[in-house]
Amino acid sequence: MPDAPTAGWPPDSGSVLIGRVRLPAWAVDLLLAAPVAAVALAAEYVTAAGRGLAVPGHSVALLLAGALALAVLTRLPLPAAVVLGTVNPLYYMLGQVDSWAAWLAFPVGVIRLGATGHRAAAVTATLLFMGTIAVGETLRFELWRALSTLGGALVVLLAGEIARSNRAYLHEVQRRAAEAERTREEEGRRRATEERLRIARELHDVVAHHISLINVQAGAAAYRRDDPEGAYAALDAIKAASRQALRELRTTLGVLRQVDDGPATAAPTAPAPTLARVGELAEHTTRAGLPVDLRVAGDPVPLPAAVDLAAYRIVQEALTNALRHSGATRADVAVTYRPGGVGVEVRDNGTATAPPAEGNGLRGMRERAAAAGGTCQAGPRADAPGFLVRADLPLPGGAGGAGTTAD
Template identity: 35%
Template sequence: MHINPAAARRTADIVLGVGFAAAGCVAGAQYPAERWLPFDGWAYVLTVATALTLTVRRDLPVAVLLASCLGYAGYLALGHPPSLNFWVPVISLVSLAAQRPPRVARPAALLTAAVVLYSGVQGGVSLLLAAVQAVCVPAVALFLGTNQRTLAQRNADLARLTVRLARAQEEEAGRAVVDERIRIARELHDVLAQQMAVITVQSGLARYVYSSDPPTAQAALDAVAGAGRDALDELRRLLGVLRVGPDGESDAPPLRPLPGIDRIPELAERIEAAGVRVQTHTEGVVRPLGAGLELCAYRVVQESLTNVVKHAGATRAEVRIRYLGDRLLITIRDDGRGHGGGQGSAQGKGQGKGHGGESAATDTGSGLGLLGLRERVKIWNGVLSTGARPGGGFEVRLSLPLPSASRR
């Protein structure tokens, strides 16, 4: 059952006011009356009226304090005995200090102190004791109310901070979604660009030699089929990330691990099927790196060789991998005709002409591949440089810092 906090506080205030009214009347009627007037009708009226002001102490704290002090002072002025009415102005001061700033609470405390002093004098206690009461009781009430106000302010600040943190988390989650979409788009580009380049070149070659050289056409179609299977395999792995079951786990079937440096020779074989001879060289001590670092290196080589097939008009390419003490250096070179446009802009047109003057491979470079590579390399604090070679062709150089755990 849900309880409204405001209604609960209102009920508590009503119970407090009625309780003090009833207790004050009972105490006043039972109080010895040697030196005070009997507890008559006016005493009952002033006691009840003073106590009932507590029912609205949260709504009108200043008015309640003034009314309670005036009511109790009038009760004492008529000569009635001091009773539980003494505590009503004190409780009113606590409520006021909890809701108003010190510039309002301090004058209210002085007024309460004057009423407490008057109560002590009327009650027949010594002037010293009356003065001590007039100082200590309002001071304690002011202290309690001020602490309540400070705590309420801190709770309000904490609530606002919680709201801001929740909004910040939502914004961060939104940014994470955007970043993930960008990552997936980049992965899709990496997966499709290389395979589709091979498929485009080989299908164009198969069409070109379909009648004149059936064995070559058959080999080209086999390469198309292999590239298509590889593309589907990687697409299943990537899209499996987006397939999440009710329990929050991916329900995609397990597939082979992310590609790494050890699969570059396999990549080179597929590129050779597209008509570009690729040589790979490895120097230094080969050692396993992190999956993310391996994937970054693989994607750079993949995009570079894809551009060789799509744009460079090259016949040969070379991939050189060097394991140094603290860095991994990878160089991709080709003998194409491009001068600075091979990584994302056209270096040359098709590999040959088919029947009717149609190109066996077309230039579809958009420049997005290089931008994606630079962002990927930046994540690993690496350096990617590209440019035309002085003797012709194009070169891509990748330098990645190796983690300390992998150094020897």
């Protein structure tokens, strides 16, 4: 039974890549066997003619047997090794011409067996060759020739091991290169997915908040048909909210155009929302019909852009949910600066008594907090009717960032 190739060796270890075409192992064996047979037979007849000798039929048979063993080398490695290890010594022991080319089949076969990972077959061929030579040369009392022949066989075996190590090294290099390419593709897909999610969150926060304000004010204007001043005030609020929504949408779409068109595209002119503008957010929500009390504790410090934007969007989404869904009559917003981080908290006095269904808004708040390295909890208040959103966002390298639990 053929011996198995070295563990971990690729299935096509005997194949050879020529240009863009990979030849299978059996085709490579035939390409080796044909020239070896042709050279060995030609050298046999040329040598015999030069010495005035006739070519024995058994010598031709042994040379062809060696070439045939090469032709099935990787398909039947152990039988081929047995043939290679015996036909060459038998040729020199039984033949009369002693052509130099009769050696070719043995080194070619052993080196290829070693290179393709059939180490047991290569060792078997070498041991048979050495044993047969040792016995034959010893019986003929030519010890020095026996030792030199055995040394040559060991060199051939070593060459096969070197070829095997080289092929294994090249295979590992190719495997690592393919793995690196696959990892780069996966990283690119992961970053593209994260960017799509980020854009989706941004658009959701911008559109949902301002459309909610517009919807509430439109309802107020319709309700105040007999109160022109109140209706005009509601329309002014709608105008301001729509203008702000368009500004933020232009900012977001401007970033997308930069990605698509390259650096030549002009940068967005509107600044990204930050906690410094949370007061404006509270005023807009108050004008929309939900009074907001804003409290800032601690000394405001410059925040990384990702943390600043995440904190603002979490407050925005929490106020949007309170305005649209809670039935609250007021909301409290607390921003707390502390060493190593910043915390934001939004409470309302609505009717929430049970955890809400998971929607894009709540999921987006948690994703934003997680992307900034922090945590976000949202659920019914424990101290009174209403809803609580609390986020804790650490500064990079700061001491803060331990997630707090909701009341």
